[in-house]
Amino acid sequence: MEGFRARAPGKIILAGEHAVVHGSAAVAAAIDLYTHSSLHLLPASEEDGAGAVEVDLRDTGLVFSWPCARLREVFGDTAGAAVNAPKPCSSDELAAMAELLEQEHIPEDKIWLAAGLSAFLYLYTSILGCRPGKAVVKSDLPLGAGLGSSAAFSVSLSGALLAAAGAVRPQAADAGTEWGSFHKEDLELVNQWAFQGEKIIHGKPSGIDNAVSTFGSMIKFKKGEFTNLKSSNPVKMLITDTKVGRNTKALVAGVSERASRHPDAMASVISAVNSISEELSSIVELAADDEVAITAKEEKLAELMEMNQGLLQCMGVSHCAIETVLRTTLKYNLVSKLTGAGGGGCVLTLIPSLLPNSVLEKTTAEIESHGFRCFQVKVGGRGLQFCRG
Ligand SMILES: Nc1ncnc2c1ncn2[C@@H]1O[C@H](COP(=O)(O)OP(=O)(O)O)[C@@H](O)[C@H]1O
Ligand SMILES: C[C@@](O)(CCOP(=O)(O)O)CC(=O)O
Ligand SMILES: [Mg+2]
Missing domain, CATH: 3.30.230.10 (Ribosomal Protein S5; domain 2)
Known part of the structure; x- marks a missing residue:
């Protein structure tokens, strides 16, 4: 059949x-x-x-x-x-x-x-x-x-x-x-x-x-x-699954409740995120053809991801497992943010193109020592x- x-x-x-x-x-x-x-x-x-x-x-x-x-x-x-x-x-x-x-x-x-x-x-x-x-x-x-x-x-x-x-x-x-x-x-x-x-x-x-x-x-x-965004350089991300279960519907409802309790403050948070996404999308499309330009581009992406993570914390969707991943990667000068609804789930860590493999391996091993699982994916x-x- x-x-x-x-x-x-x-x-x-x-x-x-x-x-x-x-x-x-x-x-x-x-x-x-x-x-x-x-x-x-x-x-x-x-x-x-x-x-x-x-x-x-x-x-x-x-x-x-x-x-x-x-x-x-x-x-x-x-x-x-x-x-x-x-x-x-x-x-x-x-x-x-x-x-x-x-x-x-x-x-x-x-x-x-x-x-x-x-x-x-x-x-x-x-x-x-x-x-x-x-x-x-x-x-x-x-x-x-x-x-x-x-x-x-x-x-x-x-x-x-x-x-x-x-x-x-x-x-x-x-x-x-x-x-x-x-x-x-x-x-x-x-x-x-x-x-x-x-x-x-x-x-x-x-x-x-x-x-x-x-x-x-x-x-x-x-x-x-x-x-569609045409990314001229590959975006490399390490994904960490904290294995902390959560449910998108409940987290989305939680953010809406916070927004109804604090409408002005949350409107400012949402507007700040909008600016971050707009800027991030234009940086992704920037053509960078030498190491200096690529590094400058990656530093901007990392900074925007870090700012976005701060605002996700304001929305109340981070989690101590997510914070553990952030602290661990920061030790190696790497920036991370939660991805998706948060409250557990997965965290993204930007992998700069010049990052030595040995540093990536050490970071991964330290993240996994907390019981989390790391993997890489092809993006886009x-x-x-x-x-x-
Ligand atoms: N392969 C699957 N088999 C059964 N249910 C699934 C499958 N994939 C997704 N679902 C449904 O989607 C829910 C997860 O969605 P959600 O909370 O939005 O998280 P996410 O989309 O980030 O994985 C599961 O609880 C289940 O109801
Ligand atoms: C939190 C949200 O922005 C993304 C949720 O993604 P996920 O279900 O956690 O993979 C909700 C949405 O955009 O529908
Ligand atoms: Mg979903």
Whole structure:
């Protein structure tokens, strides 16, 4: 049976997380860690004409399945009719899905999965209706760690579902790989559906994560609009996963609460972040062709990241594990900031191009001695890709 496979990257945010939810600019880039979604449509079973929708979440070792007849009760017979017009999940649908998921008895230590499952059910039934099918999702990304796993989940699923529905036309595979892309207007549709998934997971997303996961590259994003940034020199980042679990929805809500308690002070913080993101995006694009120019550029980037981290602390989204990473890297004259929603999760450390390998190794070893995990990624690569099989 024909299968539809899509992969979508995670991201780092170089500047502007949280403030971007409140209208500030932010800068983000795709990374070469992907979430893969595959989908097989199944024939409706002969006896009851119904069958089931199944999702196998490999990262959690859990498989969920719902009879199509039960999904029809929740989403109605017209589910899947408006595939070309993405619309938000209504509060009634959210409540009905919560009830459906209560019956799944999700283990207490994996209760965070409920948001992802709701996004899955909403995207599946909105795009394909209540017809039987089997989806498998697997990710290279740490989940709930600030690298945009929620967006990669929504984008890769939307890509596979829309291709299965025939609503987007995948292009031929790029030379030397099994992966191809989609036309720009098809990517727009994927992005709009993925945004609906992110709304279910984040509560109030800015849209930056799904945009960079769909379109790839490095982008400056502001109020739903974005531009590609052409970085003339590679941006090298060390990522530290503090392994402290956190949840973007709760952190975003916490920042909004602080903003309603201190509107003037927080408006100033958000405006300062906006200036940092604007400046950072123009520095990224500066051409630097000798060592002196490259070093000057990196020093400016580092200073802006340091300032942004200070403002994230003002917003209340740092964490003692994050502060430990900052203190450790500072010993080696390296600058770090949290990335994504904070409260734990991942930290970025800028790696200057002239940094001796021995210093990088020592820094990494010292960070890891605290029980954290360090890794490097390629920054600014492809967005959503597709293949059959
Ligand atoms: N591969 C996956 N399998 C199941 N759920 C996922 C997967 N990726 C993301 N999710 C959902 O997204 C949530 C994490 O999103 P979020 O808190 O925004 O953190 P982040 O996007 O930084 O990883 C998870 O709790 C889960 O509900
Ligand atoms: C905090 C925020 O700016 C980014 C969240 O990213 P992540 O889910 O932590 O990877 C929220 C958003 O922009 O939707
Ligand atoms: Mg997220």
